Amino acid sequence: MNIILLxxxxxxxxxxxxxxxxxxxxxxxxxxxxxxxxxxEIVKEFKPTYICVRKASDKALFSGLCENIFIGDEGxxxxxxxxxxILLNALSxxxxxxxxxxxxxxxxxxxxxxxESLVMAGDIIMKxxxxxxxxxxxxxxxxxxxxxxxxxxxxxxxxxxxxxxSGGAFRDKKRNELENVTVNEALNHPNWSMGKKITIDSAxxxxxxxxxxEAHHLFNIPYKNIVPVLHKESVIHALVSFNDSxxxxxLAPHDMKLPILYALNRGSRINYENKLNLTTLHFKKMSFKRxxxxxYAIDAGKKGGIMPTVLTSSNxxxxxxxxxxxxxxxxxxxxxxxxxxxxxxxKPTIDDIIRVDKxxxxxxxxxx
Amino acid sequence: MNIILLxxxxxxxxxxxxxxxxxxxxxxxxxxxxxxxxxxEIVKEFKPTYICVRKASDKALFSGLCENIFIGDEGxxxxxxxxxxILLNALSxxxxxxxxxxxxxxxxxxxxxxxESLVMAGDIIMKxxxxxxxxxxxxxxxxxxxxxxxxxxxxxxxxxxxxxxSGGAFRDKKRNELENVTVNEALNHPNWSMGKKITIDSAxxxxxxxxxxEAHHLFNIPYKNIVPVLHKESVIHALVSFNDSxxxxxLAPHDMKLPILYALNRGSRINYENKLNLTTLHFKKMSFKRxxxxxYAIDAGKKGGIMPTVLTSSNxxxxxxxxxxxxxxxxxxxxxxxxxxxxxxxKPTIDDIIRVDKxxxxxxxxxx
Numbered sequence: 001m002n003i004i005l006l007x008x009x010x011x012x013x014x015x016x017x018x019x020x021x022x023x024x025x026x027x028x029x030x031x032x033x034x035x036x037x038x039x040x041e042i043v044k045e046f047k048p049t050y051i052c053v054r055k056a057s058d059k060a061l062f063s064g065l066c067e068n069i070f071i072g073d074e075g076x077x078x079x080x081x082x083x084x085x086i087l088l089n090a091l092s093x094x095x096x097x098x099x100x101x102x103x104x105x106x107x108x109x110x111x112x113x114x115x116e117s118l119v120m121a122g123d124i125i126m127k128x129x130x131x132x133x134x135x136x137x138x139x140x141x142x143x144x145x146x147x148x149x150x151x152x153x154x155x156x157x158x159x160x161x162x163x164x165x166s167g168g169a170f171r172d173k174k175r176n177e178l179e180n181v182t183v184n185e186a187l188n189h190p191n192w193s194m195g196k197k198i199t200i201d202s203a204x205x206x207x208x209x210x211x212x213x214e215a216h217h218l219f220n221i222p223y224k225n226i227v228p229v230l231h232k233e234s235v236i237h238a239l240v241s242f243n244d245s246x247x248x249x250x251l252a253p254h255d256m257k258l259p260i261l262y263a264l265n266r267g268s269r270i271n272y273e274n275k276l277n278l279t280t281l282h283f284k285k286m287s288f289k290r291x292x293x294x295x296y297a298i299d300a301g302k303k304g305g306i307m308p309t310v311l312t313s314s315n316x317x318x319x320x321x322x323x324x325x326x327x328x329x330x331x332x333x334x335x336x337x338x339x340x341x342x343x344x345x346x347k348p349t350i351d352d353i354i355r356v357d358k359x360x361x362x363x364x365x366x367x368x
Numbered sequence: 369m370n371i372i373l374l375x376x377x378x379x380x381x382x383x384x385x386x387x388x389x390x391x392x393x394x395x396x397x398x399x400x401x402x403x404x405x406x407x408x409e410i411v412k413e414f415k416p417t418y419i420c421v422r423k424a425s426d427k428a429l430f431s432g433l434c435e436n437i438f439i440g441d442e443g444x445x446x447x448x449x450x451x452x453x454i455l456l457n458a459l460s461x462x463x464x465x466x467x468x469x470x471x472x473x474x475x476x477x478x479x480x481x482x483x484e485s486l487v488m489a490g491d492i493i494m495k496x497x498x499x500x501x502x503x504x505x506x507x508x509x510x511x512x513x514x515x516x517x518x519x520x521x522x523x524x525x526x527x528x529x530x531x532x533x534s535g536g537a538f539r540d541k542k543r544n545e546l547e548n549v550t551v552n553e554a555l556n557h558p559n560w561s562m563g564k565k566i567t568i569d570s571a572x573x574x575x576x577x578x579x580x581x582e583a584h585h586l587f588n589i590p591y592k593n594i595v596p597v598l599h600k601e602s603v604i605h606a607l608v609s610f611n612d613s614x615x616x617x618x619l620a621p622h623d624m625k626l627p628i629l630y631a632l633n634r635g636s637r638i639n640y641e642n643k644l645n646l647t648t649l650h651f652k653k654m655s656f657k658r659x660x661x662x663x664y665a666i667d668a669g670k671k672g673g674i675m676p677t678v679l680t681s682s683n684x685x686x687x688x689x690x691x692x693x694x695x696x697x698x699x700x701x702x703x704x705x706x707x708x709x710x711x712x713x714x715k716p717t718i719d720d721i722i723r724v725d726k727x728x729x730x731x732x733x734x735x736x
Contacts, residue, residue: 148614152520157637162646229646239619239646244637245626246516247619247644251607258613269525269612276615278530278597278607 001264002028004050004082004108006099007090008042009033011195012113012139015257016088017042019264028084031076031091036061052079073098081106086264088139089114092195093316094309094357097121101350104134111263113139115210116316119301120309120353122217137263138218142211144259145238145250146219147267153242161221162239162247163211164231166191168202171232175290181329183322191234191254200319204332209297213308216301223302228294235276251276292333296340305345306356313357314339317364335364369632370396372418372450372476374467375458376410377401379563380481380507383625384456385410387632396452399444399459404429420447441466449474454632456507457482460563461684462677462725465489469718472502479631481507483578484684487669488677488721490585505631506586510579512627513606513618514587515635521610529589530607530615531579532599534559536570539600543658549697551690559602559622568687572700577665581676584669591670596662603644619644660701664708673713674724681725682707685732703732 003020007013008030020027029050032039036058043051043065050068052075053059059069070078073095080087080099087103088111089096096114103110104125112118117125129136138144142163150158169188170178186203187196194202201207208228215226229239239249252258253276261272288295293315300311318335321327327335339360348356371388375381376398388395397418400407404426411419411433420438421427427437438446441463448455448467455471456479457464464482471478472493480486485493497504506512510531518526537556538546554571555564562570569575576596583594597607607617620626621644629640656663661683668679686703689695695703707728716724 145614148616154637236617241644242637244629244640245621245623245642245644246513246630246637247646248516249604249617249619251615251617253613255613261612262614269522269610269614272612274613276609276613278615 001025001086002084003264004029004079004084004087005090006031006052006076006080006088006096007033007092007113009035009038010090010092011193012088012090012256012260016090016260016264017046019257019261020046023261023270025264029079029082031070031079032058040065050079050082052076077102080108082108084108086111086137086266088260088264089117090139092197094120094313097353098350100125101128104128104132107132107134109135109137109266111137111139111260113260115140115214116312118214118217119210119312120357121350122213122308123304124350126217126220135266136218137266138214139256139259139263140211140214141237141252141256141259143215143218143238144262145236145252146215146240148250148262149238149240149248150219151267153240153248155220157243158219158221158225159241159243160225160227161215161219162227162229162241163208163215164229164234164236164238165205165208166202166232166234167230168205168207169199170203171230175330178329183325186322186329190232194256196323197316197319200322200329200332201315204293204319204329205291206293206297206315206332206336208291209294209301210312212294212298213301223298226298235278251278293336296333296336300340303345306343306348306352307340307345309348309353309356310339310343310360311336313360314364317361320365339364369393369454370452371632372397372447372452372455373458374399374420374444374448374456374464375401375460375481377403377406378458378460379561380456380458380624380628384458384628384632385414387625387629388414391629391638393632397447397450399438399447400426408433418447418450420444445470448476450476452476454479454505454634456628456632457485458507460565462488462681465721466718468493469496472496472500475500475502477503477505477634479505479507479628481628483508483582484680486582486585487578487680488725489718490581490676491672492718494585494588503634504586505634506582507624507627507631508579508582509605509620509624509627511583511586511606512630513604513620514583514608516618516630517606517608517616518587519635521608521616523588525611526587526589526593527609527611528593528595529583529587530595530597530609531576531583532597532602532604532606533573533576534570534600534602535598536573536575537567538571539598543698546697551693554690554697558600562624564691565684565687568690568697568700569683572661572687572697573659574661574665574683574687574700574704576659577662577669578680580662580666581669591666594666603646619646661704664701664704668708671713674711674716674720675708675713677716677721677724678707678711678728679704681728682732685729688733707732 031052052070080102100117395414399420420443468485
């Protein structure tokens, strides 16, 4: 299997490389981040035909290691266009959007870990994928679970999708206890080890809101039939209820390698051992009052147009401010709320999306 | 849909008739039990073309109501042979075995609620069904759940089947507290409303043992890969784990109409509303020490041959003694254990199975 991996030095990227090694897949191309030592290690071990580095000045480090070196955002576009069996987009943030579009135009099937592609431009991307006969396979554990649960089922019998949320670092805290939480406290996720941005998004429940929007696009299910539920143990990743009142749930260990492997293999099951202990399972109803970002996200998804872009761009910038110690965690909600409130919705092109994303970031991050 | 229903006056039969009424299916034929008032009601309402009554003396009661009246065990055989879209075998106990065989020989597809057919003669029945190109659809909620969970999946990727058990009426009692429980206490199942025999079998965990044997035959999975687990809430009915460490679970409300409807429709989902509340879920490891009948059942299944017949016949007779107030509940285990211990195993024909079943009943019930 020839794989192009966008985001090779990130958290999902690192697990993907483990799988590529273990299953003897071929890393045809990889994009690398700011960790240059790790980047060199990757190129030495996997000998990809193509790489993409962040800056022109990084290029020299890889001379003799790889002959085809792309650079920066333009390079990501070039890399995404190279014909492969599957392109795994594990970029974090809105930088992942354009490479997804390029991959679809080049008729590369996509294993999609980049949430922003679908949140910001789900309508455009799903339409484009259909037109180009390109498959988009989810890598998120929740969406992988939904994908598995509807395998073999008639689409018309699907009633509701339930997406579970562990509740993140502050699930046992009340809202008024969140005022002065520290960055380190927020990064201490009880169940999953992930990148920083997504860990904060889990604590604020924005992550679940983004996942609702993703699920809407991936599975073509109306928002009113996508229900987030609190489930501390993260044993069940998603549930699908059907018109005959049966419910199918997918349980799996806390291990992103499962959904990555499943996506790389287009929904075929490949031997992989990580035993789940069938322990205590709990469900709780989700409170929008406790987790307003979840409500903002779902509302933005329902409105569609430019609103999901405003949502994710303002959130991404606000999370950065929080991680940098410049704002408090509840300020994220305020920032996102204000951006959404101040936006007049419209139906955007990809260029509009890119422009608005940039404007919002500059507005929020500019002065800080 | 033309349905022949064996066991129309029983618990599953009654729910099936509700569905036949609600979905406007046609009750082509029905076998009726000892409750004659209810039997007459059924014939008046559903106007079946064929009926089967218990005794020749019952026949007069139905004159003018139905033209084709079969009688007794021979009549069940005749009824099972009549061509229909699906035969629902909801007979309770070993009396259900021969009609299953007759239906298969007549190439009638079967929705099977009668456990004993598969427990006593699973090898013979599954082979015969294959030869005759006949489908056997499970009606038990656990097996319906497994059937749903493997829908669309590659058989070779199935790892383990987990069958859940509520634990029955005495799940919170220790073994030494069971000595003097009453019949009424044993009939007080915490989750399900079912027939008497199966309610006792739930309290002794024999029911789960029989289900393991059924699952083995229905899904062609080795015993070592079928795992019963305690799950008080009966929210999850079964789980299937796959070779990639994902687990699929089926959740459903406590309502046998779901699996009956699913079986009648050959695994297609038909609108039916009974909302499940996603409440607290617990799992506990199953103890063979606490529930020895479960171990006897699985061991008998593994040995195969005549042993599953010995198991189910001795259990059926012992449960009758308990229900009649003639023995204590723990005596069921002793009676089953003794019968199994005193049997030299062999590969039986259907005639052998019928003979051994009769001998064991007479031995256990004869003197009491």
